[in-house]
Amino acid sequence: MRFFKSMLAAGVVGLTAFPASALEVEVGGQVNRAVMYAKDGYSANNLGVGSDTEFYHVDNRNSPTRFNIGGTQRLFGGWTAGALIEVGVFSNASNDVDPTAKNTDPEVDERITDAFVDTPYGKVTLGLGEGAAYNTGRRDYSGTGVISFRNPNLIGGSLRYKLKSSSFKRTFDGSGNFTGNEPFDLANPAQNESSISGSIRDYNFEGRHNRIRYDSPRIGPATVSASAGHDGDGGASSVLQVGVKSGLRVPGGRMLVGVGYSRATQNNEDPGGSDGEDVNIYGGSVSYFHSSTGLNLSLAAVNRAQKLTEEESTDTFDATNSELGQFRYVKLGYRPNRQHAFDIHYGETRDRNKEDEKGSVIGVGYVWSPTDMFDVYGGAKIHSFERAEWCTTSGRTCYNPKYEDITIVTTGLRVKF
Template sequence: MSTNLPSAGALSLTAAAVLLAAASASALEIKSGTDKVNVELYGQLNRAVMYADDGKDSKFFHVDNDNSSSRVGLNGKIDATESLTIGSNFELEWQANPSNLVSMEQETISGEFEERLLDIYFACKKTGKFSIGKGKMASEDSSEVDLSGTSLAGLSDVAKVGGGIKFNGPASLDPTVDKDGKIVDNRLSVGSVFNNMDGLAKKNRVRYDTPKFGGFSLAAAAGEKSMNDAALLYAGDLAGTKVEGALAWGDFGDDKPYSQINGSLSVLFPMGLNLTFASGSRDLDKMPAGGDDPKFMYGKVGYICNNIFSVGSTAISADYSVDENIKRQNKDEKGTAYGVQFVQKLSAYSTELFAAYKNYQLEDNTNVDYDDIVVVMSGARFKF
């Protein structure tokens, strides 16, 4: 007897349809007896055209901007008491041709719905916030604090734009075919050379956030595969200057045998000038092969102007990143990236236009002369 089971793609589409139908039926408000649950549907589409030149070939790609992926979600919450709010967040992501994964060898990558958040939280004004489910670990986003207004076009994770493009060198590094007819390609991609060590990502976990004290708060989380992390967060206004920062520590547990420390700081001055810095390092003492600890440093200078165009603010920035020993700790690997970003808001239309230029360079102790990689991306994000 045969049984026809729905495919993963069909299940994903069904889940998305249920999500949208529930939001439409709710009319943003669901009442049950004397209780009232507020429901909010939200989402965004973020599409772009990307051009990449690896020194030997060049190609145009139609991509989903991985700096802020296309997604849809539902927020629900109820004010249980004057001081206690109970809520949830259900969010799905859809990316066709992610900008960090497409390559000269794979121009098309089919999209499918994947869960980003399946989270329940209990927030109390006096005691803090407790979360359970799939959501951000405490260290998530700790390398990506950015007040430049251009993170949509480029942030400290520089490999989100062109991360799948590979570095070329002499002909001896070109892909070959082994005796079984399989392609052997040992070239390094942008994504394997650059990594901003942005915490432990989103996992199934429990998390606790303290209330804010003078702009500071603490967060700690324990997740699947024995992962755990903690972060010190700050957001405040100092004499008209906006300051945000994060400092985090994380242990990857059973998933990876190392820990890391990372953080970022961003300052926005009243006149629109802004500065952003991020850095991180991994401790490989538990790694069998050892090697030099991977680390990265990132800097950005930008300017936000509110009166160039009447449709919304205009933000521009330039950034620079140095990443060392990310992939090959025993070859003194060093990646250098610099870029320029532009974001124009169309405030009345919930839309932003963006453009980015990136140049990636690689060097190591093998005396190989790698070609630079140049990537240009431009597109739009629409939010609802």
């Protein structure tokens, strides 16, 4: 159970110009475990070999097991300072397991290490945490995020699509004359493998990273945020973000709106940096809740743009030859009260790796929350992947891969404390 601890700083009065005040410390966390069933999801270089169905005991990465401790203290009229540390502690992450790795090593994930000052003029946060645009593409009134989260690859992300036996390649001679069709060598898929993570992603504005962030006071119904920091191996990317979030009353109910933009500039002079081009991510989401019925609708659209290097644009065997990835998502929910929440959702990412490809998911979810501290949930989803014919630079081989769908059913418990 969450608890608060107050400590009176009476002895500090003579050491500071500010009056003493109570320090509130909050300790909490959660455990989130699930059983995941998958059909036609295989491990790397093992497409279609072995059992086509598997069960996994996992930590649900939609909302992973974690521990946090935070504290706040009033400084003086309208000014508050505080800090938050949040650490994920889990094993068998739901986006890591596959048929050859049903048990994965325990993992400690530093999620947030923040210090902040909140004032009448806005809030300044310094440390590891969310950038200004983070989650602006994930606004959601459905109440089913623990099972039907906006980022579909967090459950089953390492599972790979089985190549169908109908996959084939067209071959040509040195003069460009067609010489026939040949079946794939499934043991050597030649850059035609793809995992769920490799096919679909919601592009959440560079994720958590070390930054300084400013959040404005409410300007009408909205809050404006800006941040600057570093991300990637060795801090290889300088990240700038802006975001706007709003919650407002609208006819018949309530609405959440988010819009964000991030730019990651590659520091190529850094030995640990990337030689790639800058990455721009832009988009947002909206969620509407109808008060009298509990029906809700959420929509999201986020794009990721990265100019390709000459090598990437000409090397057809490279995993990436698309400059613009596009994520689109719609969720219809029903939440008649605080105890029950249902949803049906569809999402797709186009051109995640190569041009003219699409990773998609359609799913349903249900969450029962008899108390604020306890959730029981279940859901099912089907992942699909399509890739258009693509040819090698020489033009002598053109691949036409076909993929089996992956079905995943997950049920679990989340207990907060």
